[in-house]
Amino acid sequence: MLFSKSEETSVTKISSLALFNIKGGSLMRCGSLCLEDHCCKEFKYSQLDSRRCVGIQFKDFKSTINTHSVITGCETGWFEFKGHCYYKGQTKVTWSDAKECGKMCSYLIEIESKEEADWISATFLDSVNCRPDIFFDCTAWTGLNDLDIEGTYVWDHSNGPLIFSNWHHQEPSLLSKSEALTKDCIDILRGGVWNDRPCSYLNWVICEKTF
Incomplete structure (x- = not known):
C-alpha cells in the first residue's frame, strides 16, 4: 500500500x-x-x-477490518500501561518457553521504571492466594538475563543494557559465584522487586507489546 x-x-x-x-x-x-x-x-x-x-501491526491480529487506518489500543485480554499492552499467560513455563510471547507478536516484559514495576505487581501478581514468602507462587519471568556474560544483564527482546533496576535487597546472587552461575534468568516478585533464578524454573509469564 x-x-x-x-x-x-x-x-x-x-x-x-x-x-x-x-x-x-x-x-x-x-x-x-x-x-x-x-x-x-x-x-x-x-x-x-x-x-x-x-x-x-494492529491491536487485533485476527481482524481484517479498517486496514486503511492506524488503530491503537490493547486487544481483549491485554492491559494497557503508558502505551504498552501486557498479558499474563495461563500456565507456568521455563524462561526459554516463556519466549513464546513472540507467537502473540509480543515479548517478555522489559521494565523501565519503578512505576512500571509497581503497576505490573499490582495488576498481575498481588493476590490473596499468594503464599507469605514472596519468592514463590506469585512471580513472573522478565526478559532480563545474564546468559551470555555472567553479571552483565541485558533485555532479551531489545538486547538493551540494564539501566533501571529494582532488585530485592538480597539479590542478585552475584556474591556467591557458584550460585550465580546457575541463576541467569530474572523474575519479578510481589512489590515489583527482582530476583535471579535458574532458567529451568517454572514461572508465570507476562508478555508485553507496544501499540
Missing part, C-alpha cells in the same frame, strides 16, 4: 506501531518483508520519502 499525501507527513506518528521502518528498498521488497513477519498486517510504502517501507 502506498502512502497518501497526509500519511507521508506523519510517518513518525505510526512508528510505535511499526514492526520495521526502513528506507531504500523497493515496493516488492517492502511487501515481502511484511509477508515474512506473521505480526505484520499491513505495510505502507513511500517512493518520495527515500523509498520508505513501514510494516504495521
